[in-house]
Amino acid sequence: MALLAVDNLGVRYGNLTALDGVSLSVAPDEIVTVVGANGAGKSTLMRAVLGLVQINSGTISFDGQDITRLPTFKIARKGIALVPEGRGPLRQLSVRENLVLGAFSRAWDAATKADFEAVLDRFPALRPRLAQTAGTLSGGEQQMLVIGRALMSRPKLMLLDEPSLGLAPLIVAQVFATIEAVRGMGVAVVVVEQNAHAALKLADRAYVIENGRIVLEGSNLLGDKRVQEAYLGGSVA
Amino acid sequence: MRNVLVGLSMLAGLASQSLMSLALISLALISLALISPALADVQIGILMPKTGFGAGFGAEEQGSIDLFMSKYADLGPAGKLKLTIYDTRGEPAQAISLTRKLIDTDNVLAILGPYFSGESEAAFPVANRAATPIVTPSSAKPGIAAANRPWTFRNASTTDKTDAALVVHWLKRQSSPVRKVVIFYDGKDAVSSSDGKAVMPAVLKANNIEVLDSISFQTGDVDFSAQVTRAKALGADGIVMTALFTEAGHLTRELRRQGMQQPILAGVELSLDHKFIETAGDAAAEGVLTGADFNRDSPRPSVVAFIKEYQERVGQLPGNSSALMYDALFLMRHCIMTTGVAGSSAADKAKIRDCWAGLKDVDAPIAGPSSIDENGDARHAPNFLIVKSGKFVVDR
Amino acid sequence: MVLLQQIINGVMLGSTYALVAIGYSLIFGVLRLLHFAHGEVFMVGAFIALCSVWFLNAGPVLAVVCAAVGCAVLGVVIEFVAFRPVRRRSGGMLAPIVSSLGVGLLLQEVATNIFGADQTRFPPQFEATVYHFGSLFVTSTQLFILATSFGLMLLVHLFISKTKYGLAMRAVAENVDVAGLLGINSNAVVVLTFAVASALGGIAGVLVGFAFSAISPFMGISMTIKGLVVMLIGGLGNVYGAMIGGLVLGIAEVLTVGYLASSYRDAFSFALLILVLLVRPQGLFAGGLRAGH
Ligand SMILES: Nc1ncnc2c1ncn2[C@@H]1O[C@H](COP(=O)(O)OP(=O)(O)OP(=O)(O)O)[C@@H](O)[C@H]1O
Ligand SMILES: [Mg+2]
Numbered sequence: 001m002a003l004l005a006v007d008n009l010g011v012r013y014g015n016l017t018a019l020d021g022v023s024l025s026v027a028p029d030e031i032v033t034v035v036g037a038n039g040a041g042k043s044t045l046m047r048a049v050l051g052l053v054q055i056n057s058g059t060i061s062f063d064g065q066d067i068t069r070l071p072t073f074k075i076a077r078k079g080i081a082l083v084p085e086g087r088g089p090l091r092q093l094s095v096r097e098n099l100v101l102g103a104f105s106r107a108w109d110a111a112t113k114a115d116f117e118a119v120l121d122r123f124p125a126l127r128p129r130l131a132q133t134a135g136t137l138s139g140g141e142q143q144m145l146v147i148g149r150a151l152m153s154r155p156k157l158m159l160l161d162e163p164s165l166g167l168a169p170l171i172v173a174q175v176f177a178t179i180e181a182v183r184g185m186g187v188a189v190v191v192v193e194q195n196a197h198a199a200l201k202l203a204d205r206a207y208v209i210e211n212g213r214i215v216l217e218g219s220n221l222l223g224d225k226r227v228q229e230a231y232l233g234g235s236v237a
Numbered sequence: 238m239r240n241v242l243v244g245l246s247m248l249a250g251l252a253s254q255s256l257m258s259l260a261l262i263s264l265a266l267i268s269l270a271l272i273s274p275a276l277a278d279v280q281i282g283i284l285m286p287k288t289g290f291g292a293g294f295g296a297e298e299q300g301s302i303d304l305f306m307s308k309y310a311d312l313g314p315a316g317k318l319k320l321t322i323y324d325t326r327g328e329p330a331q332a333i334s335l336t337r338k339l340i341d342t343d344n345v346l347a348i349l350g351p352y353f354s355g356e357s358e359a360a361f362p363v364a365n366r367a368a369t370p371i372v373t374p375s376s377a378k379p380g381i382a383a384a385n386r387p388w389t390f391r392n393a394s395t396t397d398k399t400d401a402a403l404v405v406h407w408l409k410r411q412s413s414p415v416r417k418v419v420i421f422y423d424g425k426d427a428v429s430s431s432d433g434k435a436v437m438p439a440v441l442k443a444n445n446i447e448v449l450d451s452i453s454f455q456t457g458d459v460d461f462s463a464q465v466t467r468a469k470a471l472g473a474d475g476i477v478m479t480a481l482f483t484e485a486g487h488l489t490r491e492l493r494r495q496g497m498q499q500p501i502l503a504g505v506e507l508s509l510d511h512k513f514i515e516t517a518g519d520a521a522a523e524g525v526l527t528g529a530d531f532n533r534d535s536p537r538p539s540v541v542a543f544i545k546e547y548q549e550r551v552g553q554l555p556g557n558s559s560a561l562m563y564d565a566l567f568l569m570r571h572c573i574m575t576t577g578v579a580g581s582s583a584a585d586k587a588k589i590r591d592c593w594a595g596l597k598d599v600d601a602p603i604a605g606p607s608s609i610d611e612n613g614d615a616r617h618a619p620n621f622l623i624v625k626s627g628k629f630v631v632d633r
Numbered sequence: 634m635v636l637l638q639q640i641i642n643g644v645m646l647g648s649t650y651a652l653v654a655i656g657y658s659l660i661f662g663v664l665r666l667l668h669f670a671h672g673e674v675f676m677v678g679a680f681i682a683l684c685s686v687w688f689l690n691a692g693p694v695l696a697v698v699c700a701a702v703g704c705a706v707l708g709v710v711i712e713f714v715a716f717r718p719v720r721r722r723s724g725g726m727l728a729p730i731v732s733s734l735g736v737g738l739l740l741q742e743v744a745t746n747i748f749g750a751d752q753t754r755f756p757p758q759f760e761a762t763v764y765h766f767g768s769l770f771v772t773s774t775q776l777f778i779l780a781t782s783f784g785l786m787l788l789v790h791l792f793i794s795k796t797k798y799g800l801a802m803r804a805v806a807e808n809v810d811v812a813g814l815l816g817i818n819s820n821a822v823v824v825l826t827f828a829v830a831s832a833l834g835g836i837a838g839v840l841v842g843f844a845f846s847a848i849s850p851f852m853g854i855s856m857t858i859k860g861l862v863v864m865l866i867g868g869l870g871n872v873y874g875a876m877i878g879g880l881v882l883g884i885a886e887v888l889t890v891g892y893l894a895s896s897y898r899d900a901f902s903f904a905l906l907i908l909v910l911l912v913r914p915q916g917l918f919a920g921g922l923r924a925g926h
Contacts, residue, residue, distance in 0.1 A: 052810055072813030081814070088811045090804050101800050105816035108797075153816065290851065292750030424896045453895045457855070459752075459845035462642035463890035469768075470635045483752055487847060494763055495770060515754060516847070 001064065003028045003188050004049070004080075004157055009058035011041075011048050011212075018044040020212045022058070026157065031179065031189045033199040035227075036209035042192040043085050045209070046161045050082050051075050063156065077105045081150035085161035085192075089142050089149070091135030095126055098134050098145055102152025112152070119148035122178070140171040147178060157188045164195050176202055196227070278319035279312055279573055280581055282339030284332055284350030284360070285562075290457060290483075291327035293512065294352055297558035298374070300551035304543075305566045307550065315579040318570060325351050329359035336360040340367045346573075346581040347371065347589050349565050352558070354378035355427035361385040370589045374565035375558060377505055378428035379436065382613030390593045390613040392565045392604075393530060396432045396479075399505050399619040400440045403528040406621050407502045408444060410526070410632070415475035415500065417447045419468045421488055422479045424453035429506045433479035437504065441477070449473050458484060461491040469495055479504035486516025493521035503527040509557040509622060509629060519627035526632060530604060531560035532620040534631050539602040564601040571599060634768050639891045640884055645775050645844065647883020648782035652837035653856050654863035654875035655789055656830030662806040662870030663826045664720070666729045670711060670737035671834055672857030676850060678704045678835025679842040680744060686756060693759070693777055693843065700839045701832040708831025709824055711736055716827075717820075737857070744850035752849045759843060778840045785833060786876050792829070793872060802826055806870065862902055866909050868916030877917060881905070 002025035011019040018041045026032050036042050047053045049060055051072040059068045067075050076082075090098055099119060103112045120127045123144040129137060134145060143163060150158055160179065164172040176198055183189050193199035200206055200222045208216035208227060221227045283302065286295040302320065310318045321343050323335040332351040339345045340363075347370040351360055357376040364371035365385040372390045373381075379395040408415055418441060422433020430453075438448055449471045452464045465488070468476075476492065476499050478485055485503050492501070501524070507513055509529035514522045533544065533554070543563060547555040555563075572592035578585035594613070598606040604617050623632040653675055660668045678700040685691040685699035715736045719728035761772035793799035804812040805822045812819050837856075842848045863882050867874025882902060889901040909917060 050814060052813070071818075072810070073816050073818045076814050076816040084811070084814070088808065088814075090807050090811060092807050093800070093803060097800055097803075100797075101804055101815050101817075104797065104801065149815070288745065288750060290750070290849075292745075296749075424894070454890075455895050455898070457851075458895070459841075459847040459852075460642075460646055460887075462645070463639055463887040464895070466635060466638045466642060467891045483847075487845065490846070494761070494772065496763075496765065512751060516752065518757065518760065 002026060003030075003063060004190075005061045006045075006049065007059045007061075009045070009048060009060065010056045011044055011053055012056050013053075018053075018212050019048065022209070022212070022214055024207055024214065024217075026188050026190055028156070028188050029183065029186060030205065031183050031191065031203045033191045033193055033196075033203035033206045034209055035193060035196040035199060035206060035221075038194075040209045041212040042209060043161050044212075046082060046084075046159050046190070046192060049075075049159060050080060076153070079154075079156035081153055081155035081158045083143075083146050083150050083158065083160040083163060085165070089134035089137070089145050092133060094131055094133055095137070095145055096130040098149050099126075099152055102149035105153065115152055115154065119151055122151075122181070123148050140167055140174075143167065143171070143175060144178075147175075147182075151182070151185075155187055157190070158182055159190045159192075161192045162194060163191065164193065164198070172198070197222075200227070278317045279315055279579065280319050280321060280343060280345040281569060282336075282343060282345035282348040282350075283320050283322040284325050284335055284339070284348060284356070285322065285352050286327040287322075287324035289326035289328070291352055293510070294375070294508070294556075294558045295324070297556040298352070298562040300547060300553065300555060301559040301563040302566065304547055304550045305563055308546075309566075309570055312570070312573060315573060315577065318573070321345060325356055327353055327356065329353075329356050332356035332360040333363055336363045336371070337367075340364065340369050344581050345369070346578065346585055347569065349374060349562070349569060352376070353427060354381060354431070357381050357389075357391070358427060361389040365389055368583065369586055370593060372565055372569065372593065374561040375508075376428060378431045380612075386613065387594065388590055390609055390615075392568060392607070392615045393561055394505075394617045394619060395614050396428065396436045396505060398614075398616070399528050400432065400436050401443075402619055403505070403526075403621065404437070404440045404444055404446075404502065406632070407500070407526050408446070411475070411500055413474070415446065417449050417471075417473050418475040418477050419449050419471055419473040420451045420477045420479070421464060421468070422451060422453055423456055423481060423484055423506070425456040426481055426506065429479040429481065429504065432504050432506060433477075437477055437479060446475075454480075454484060454488070456481060456484060459487055461488045462495070464488070465491045465495045465497065468492075469497055473499060475499050476501045477504075478502070479506050482507050482510035482513035483516055486513045486522070489513075489517035489525060490521045493517075501525045505529060505619065509533075511554075511556070511629070514624055514627055514629075522624045522627070525624045527622055527629075528619040529557050529622060530617050530619065531555075531557040532622070532631055533629070535603075535620075537603075537605065543602055560603045564603050564607065567601050568593070568596065568599060568607060572596075635891075638769050639887050641769070641771065641775075642891075643884030643887035644880060645778060645883070646887060647880035648778060649837045649841050649844070649879075650856075650859055650863050650883050651876045651879025652782050652785060652833050652840070653860040654867065654879045655786070655872055656834040656837075657860040657864050658867070658870050658872050658875040659802070659826050659830040659833075661864060662872070663802060663823060664716070665870075666716065666720075666726075667733070667861070668711075668716075668830075669730055669733040669857055670715070670740060671733075671830070671860060672853030672855070673737040673740035674704050674707055674711070674831045674834040674853070675838040675841075675856045676744060676848075676853035677707055677740060678838030679848040679852065680748060680753075680838075681835065682839040682842060683753060683755065683848055686759075697781065697836055697839050700835040704835025704838075705828040705832040707835075708827040711831070712824055712827040717823075737853070741850045741853070748848075748850065750850060752847045754846045754848070755842060759846070774843050778844055781836065781840060785836065789829075789833070789872060798822070798825060859902075862906050864916075866906055866916060868918035871916065871918040874916055874918035881917075 004026040006024040009019050009022040034042050106112050163175050191199050205219045206221040207214050285298050325331040352375050354376040357373045358381050365388045374392045377393050377396050379397040382389045382391050420433050423429035485507050505528045507527045572589050576588040576592050578588050596609045601607040608616050621632045622629040681703040682696035682700040685696045715732040719732050761774035763772050801817045801822050805819045809819050863878040867878030886898050889898045
């Protein structure tokens with residue numbers, strides 16, 4: 001059974017149709033990527049899953065439960081973590097406070113403390129900066145922090161909206177390695193990327209979204225001609 | 238009315254012995270129409286603070302209004318006295334617009350009010366221009382009526398007349414002489430401000446008293462610590478305050494709390510309100526001397542009767558503001574009755590104005606013989622009152 | 634010596650301003666909205682304390698507790714009645730200003746009907762003992778006020794910097810969406826914010842009532858304005874700015890009255906505000922519901 005099932009989803013911003021009949025599913029343990037051009041509706045899809053935009057039609061279910069009209073905080077507590085576009089650390093809070101808030105819906109017990117240590121072990125750059133306000137971190141460090149914060153909630157599903165945006169190539173590689181590792185912890189992952197090549201290589205399955213519609217879906221889209229032409233500059237790198 | 242007339246005539250017509258009944262009905266209607274002007278009421282407008290910081294004064298005035306109307310609303314052939322009461326909230330801007338409203342919309346014969354000097358200063362020119370008599374029962378800042386002749390009056394003594402006697406009395410009764418004083422005055426309240434900045438200093442100077450400092454505060458203040466700390470360093474041997482009762486109470490409390498035990502003279506702005514003592518506390522207020530138009534301990538039978546009736550009706554003792562309003566209503570009714578006015582025409586208003594201007598030794602129930610001087614102000618001899626064991630008592 | 638005494642006077646006044654302004658700042662920090670009935674919450678706090686003294690024979694501590702609890706409830710009711718409906722409809726800045734002004738007038742009206750327009754006093758057993766040190770003096774009431782207000786400031790500091798719900802409050806203040814993603818119920822946090830802010834405002838009302846023994850339905854009007862001035866001086870929505878700003882305003886007012894004249898007091902406060910905003914447009918402390926630094 002799918003962990004996340006989006007069925008026939010429609011979202012409008014006023015007159016503009018941002019998503020139109022979008023269906024998508026994610027199995028536990030799976031890495032799924034959604035690729036598409038600027039303005040295709042990728043972020044809208046992520047935000048719709050978390051209840052951050054108003055849904056006009058369709059349903060979303062998670063873990064067998066309908067979450068279509070739940071408030072964001074309830075969806076989050078069911079085990080979906082979103083690493084938003086442009087990252088979204090709480091910039092005025094310290095690194096430690098950000099991580100602690102990641103575990104807001106958990107008790108601060110031994111298991112949570114162990115997770116805290118695990119996050120710091122995974123992202124050692126954060127450790128010396130625990131007392132620093134998050135706004136003073138570099139872009140790469142902020143990305144680490146937000147992924148770490150998402151892990152602190154022990155999610156079943158992690159959504160990442162363009163995690164590589166604006167990062168140096170070395171850091172991008174690190175981010176993708178982290179995504180693999182996250183899946184290794186038994187967390188399903190949806191990655192939205194413009195860096196389609198890396199995303200497609202990483203993913204088990206992929207969706208292509210154009211003008212708010214899913215136009216392609218498959219498990220080996222890297223080899224697909226249409227995808228190569230539209231998103232990979234016409235050649236396999 | 239017209240419909241009834243038409244209906245009745247039709248009925249009468251149907252009843253066929255038409256002419257006779259038609260004539261009868263018409264006659265009845267015409268006579269009714271002729272009588273009605275004689276039933277018209279004499280309209281007096283009242284301006285007072287029913288809400289806001291002066292609401293306590295307004296309540297005192299309202300008690301007297303209720304009592305007075307229960308006894309004297311009937312004007313005999315002129316019909317009934319009818320009052321239109323508006324709430325100025327103690328604000329001069331409100332006083333202006335409500336004065337206009339009373340004159341233009343309500344077409345009153347005359348106005349009693351407003352309460353405060355600041356309001357009267359603002360409203361008097363309006364009534365004066367509109368040639369409508371206006372009488373404040375309470376405002377005591379000198380010169381307000383004088384500046385707006387001939388339509389404005391007041392039934393309270395101005396501070397320039399009361400202060401001289403008050404200061405002399407205060408100085409005389411001190412066991413150790415007072416030579417240097419600090420003045421505290423309310424800079425926001427019109428009468429307290431003029432009294433504290435101009436009238437009192439002149440009177441004190443005339444008595445060879447040195448004023449070390451004049452320290453202001455503002456109506457509504459509750460924290461007087463800064464003012465008292467400032468005064469404490471000066472070494473005065475007497476304190477003069479011109480303040481409304483609430484602020485005077487807080488100030489007195491703070492003076493005693495910071496250890497200033499000098500004798501205190503409080504101006505007539507205190508309005509003899511018992512809440513001064515409550516606010517200051519009995520111990521702090523003990524020995525404070527003030528002056529007022531109203532002497533609750535007066536043996537005059539009309540005063541005794543007033544206090545008794547007021548208490549029965551309102552359930553509280555009348556205050557200085559009650560007394561002033563009661564007399565003002567009495568004198569206004571006196572003028573209506575003696576001039577025989579029955580409406581609000583220009584001629585009626587002029588008669589009321591002339592009556593007020595010429596008031597001489599009219600026996601008002603509380604103040605007794607009342608006169609109006611050439612400035613439009615009343616002349617009352619002030620009573621000296623001193624706080625003894627939590628009460629104002631007459632000091633002779 | 635006179636100067637020292639004046640500064641003591643100023644700290645007394647300022648500590649109550651600070652309590653009111655902290656509440657203002659919490660609400661502004663979390664909601665970006667001005668709560669124009671906050672001064673009336675302060676006023677209601679004083680009356681609740683008075684009632685607890687009348688009917689429960691409460692001492693100062695119990696009176697403070699009653700006011701805190703009562704005002705916390707009142708604050709939550711105000712949130713549900715005056716803020717939440719207009720916030721949902723996202724009527725911009727104006728709708729909540731108008732609706733909170735309306736609530737303020739309503740509370741004044743209700744208090745006037747119950748207690749009358751005049752000032753009411755605490756019973757004489759609340760009269761302070763005066764301690765003189767040379768020419769300086771402090772009263773037992775003042776010591777109680779100092780202990781209570783500085784104790785509360787410390788508690789507020791610990792709450793927003795060390796507790797889970799304090800962190801949640803700061804998260805909602807910075808970014809409602811991100812707070813939701815972390816599983817934080819922002820509506821519940823808003824309710825909590827109103828409760829805490831209103832409790833502080835109510836306690837300030839009791840303290841002012843104790844200090845000056847003058848409780849009136851209109852005592853909140855100037856507090857609303859002063860709280861706003863303090864918040865602007867301290868930095869919009871900054872709790873520490875509100876604490877410092879409150880003390881600065883209290884001392885500035887007292888010194889103006891003590892060395893110039895009372896009529897300059899408000900003018901001087903606004904001059905101080907303008908000066909601060911010219912030199913540091915963001916206020917003494919940068920905006921945001923911050924913890925320390
Ligand atoms: N809040 C909004 N109000 C109105 N239109 C919006 C809003 N958010 C997004 N849109 C529009 O909806 C469409 C989809 O936007 P979305 O952000 O989902 O695209 P995207 O695929 O994430 O693009 P990018 O790759 O640039 O991040 C775009 O045309 C965008 O302009
Ligand atoms: Mg996007």
